[in-house]
Amino acid sequence: MTHSLAIETQDLGRAYKIREAKKKEAKTLVALRDVSLQVPRGELFGLLGPNGAGKTTLIKILTTLLAPTAGWARVAGFDVARAPNQVRPRINMVSGGESSGYGLLTVRENLWMFAQFYGIPTKPANARIDELLATLKMSDRANTKSSDLSTGLRQKTNIARGFLTDPQVLFLDEPTLGLDVGASRDVRAFVRGWINADRARTLLLTTHYMVEADELCDHVAIINQGRVLACDAPANLKQRLQREAIFHLEVSPLKDSVLPMLQALPGVCQVTHHPADDRAALDFILADESVLGAVINTLTQADIRLLRLDKRAPTLEDVFVNLVGRSIEEVERADPSPA
Amino acid sequence: MPILPPLEKDTGWRLFLRTVIGRAYPRVVGMQRERSWLFFEVMLPTLAVAAYVFVYRAMRAPEEYVGFVVVGGAMTAFWLNVLWAMSSQLYWEKEQGNLALYIIAPNSLMAILLGMAVGGLYATTLRAAGVILLGSWLFQVQYAVTSLPALLAVFALAMTALYGMGMMLSSVFLLLSREAWHLSNLAQEPIYLLSGFYFPIKHFNFWIAASASIIPLTLGLDAMRQLVFPSGATLGFLSVPVEIVILSILCVVFLVAAQGLLGYMERLAIREGRLTESRR
């Protein structure tokens, strides 16, 4: 790859025509709008946003599976719409929560089959399969039929398939979706190791796990409702909230009327409310620490007991809340449709 | 993370060939893995063959008709394979999430379809041969092959045209989505009837037989009957050379149409974005 940018998009957009049952007129759903991104080679780039934000649509466009309806995109220096046959030998994709191949084949056979589709001769393919399975801690399952694997192992096989062809640009769509904590940690370590091993490789990762994006990515784009709201290194994104004060409060259950009162206080930039059975958690982004007094006064006057108070360093979650006005959880609760 | 040597990857015709072999593999090896297929895919069709043999015997039919039933019954395996494992296959691949992976890979989708066809043909030939051997032994069928080269040529052409048709239909069935299941069901018994799996199609009206000849197995079976049974030639719909010419034309038409429709399906899939969506 001679091009210095692995991925480049300009004003990229995608609209779907949706015909609802029993209605004659088609509705237009805009899944992606005006997305302009530049991802240099060697970078682990994160797309962060709630379900339905447009992450999968963007990946589909970049992997030549879907044509954009506006703008353009280049991957490995080639236009995805005009030169898909140049893009495809240089990429691969793994979608989390999915398995690939055929249940009647063993793990090794499935991986060998996909290696053939990329023109990899059997000997190097087998050597690579051995290495990948060892790294993913599943060498002992190489000869197990895929239909006999657990969900987590199927997903690991799918991940191995993506890395097997040594793509210049790899797209990982929610790779840890549905994996347990240990398996997720293995996958994250593997992803980081892969990119570090050769800086000509580029990896685009979508996730709605903030910690995952924070831990792994060199740069992160925050996406919501089809738009990119911010794009920078995680540290720089968090730096934006450096001037603000971030507090986490646990209080007795909140009455409905209290939240609007808190939101209306001068100096309160954002409040997110996480109700639980016997308590409620409140995350505040305040213009400065002095606003905290007014917050506590308001709670006390409303007979709300303060159970715990922490001052925190900003996280990507706070950045998202600051940009969108709601947490990822709240956005997903309000519109649970997947992308 | 281990540092692996850079990969040398084949391109062009070598990649095409690798893809064909890769996609044929699950059918060549995977489908033989559980020995139970010998029972379910040889014994069951033989039961159906036996029922039709006994019907002919109840009608006091000439003994050659028993041979027609054995050969025709074995050939149903190819039709079922083309319907359920070729025509419907891209739809199943979509549902399993494999179709998107095939599209983003650098190979040609035509090579994927060809791999399915080669693998399916191999696995089905084993099954059909099993039914013919078992049926011929059980019912003491007598064969009199007049020309082995012609027989092999007819079989090869009929299979190329038939699997070419399956490759073409795979794109059509994908576009029709769930209706494909019903269409495959619809195309079972009516095709057994029209293609003359259990009797010579010469007994049909000329135009019905001619229309049924669009299914390559119709003429393939008719020509094979003429070449392996003593009275076959008198019961043939058209002469074997004419049937060979028509089968050759069908091969070209179906393979060209398969390529054209596959390209159309891929463009439509990328434009509309729905053909690679699994419904899970």
Next chain:
Amino acid sequence: MFNLRAEIENREWVPWRSFRIATWLGWQIESNWTDPFLFAVYSIVKPLASALILVVMYGVITNGDFTSPLFPYIYLGNAFYMYVGAVMTGVSWSVIDDREHYKTLKYIYTAPVDYMAYLIGRGVARVLTGSFSVLITIGCGVAFLRVPIHVAAIDVPLFGVTLVIGILLLALLGVLLAGLTLVLAHHAGYLGESVAGALYLFSGAIFPLDILPAWLQPIGFLMPITYWLELLRRALIGSVAEAFPTLAGFSNAHLLLILLALTLVFGVVSVLVFRLCDQRARALGLIDQVTNH
């Protein structure tokens, strides 16, 4: 105060409730007839094409002589045999459908239902949709192929009683297959087809049993479906049955008695096998297996 638990336990006899709900569910799943295309495919085209294969075979060999009693023998046997596929295979298929396709088997199984009654309920819709196919096939035979059924000559009581016993028998055989399906992992889908295929051969559906090699004929005489089909043919066209020697020595009453006795035997065996398989499936943890083949 409203007591939900008491309401559930006392309101309705559990087997009846299970049967009733399953009948409704089966009807929702099977009611293809509301879609003209699907009705045409499954209730008209497929059954008629199957029948026409036999008609053409018969026409080719006899040069179109449809007056022989063999023709209605074959035609009616084939038409009524559709109930075997619809009911017996249908009842057992609902296990696979619930387990592998809808993935609801574990929820149904753990609900307070009588699973056997539930399975039989699922077969009711199959009886109704299967009846469309049988009626259409026989109607076409009478209208276009001169199958000699004369309404005035039909022995209605014999036909009604035989049909009801036969459908009950098929439902019970379906329960037997459903039990085996519960413990079968990989080839459950083939089971109904295998058994239906074997019975087609051994129950005199499309040829008299004496055409079978002598050593295979006893299997046919042990199958209740043999007597069921013979009685249905006798009830519709008495003369057809008399033309074949296989069961000519038996009166209608004799055949009915044999059918009843065999139904009872097969029914008891079916229930026992089902209960055994049910226990085994639970012991092996197979109730919610998905074979993924």
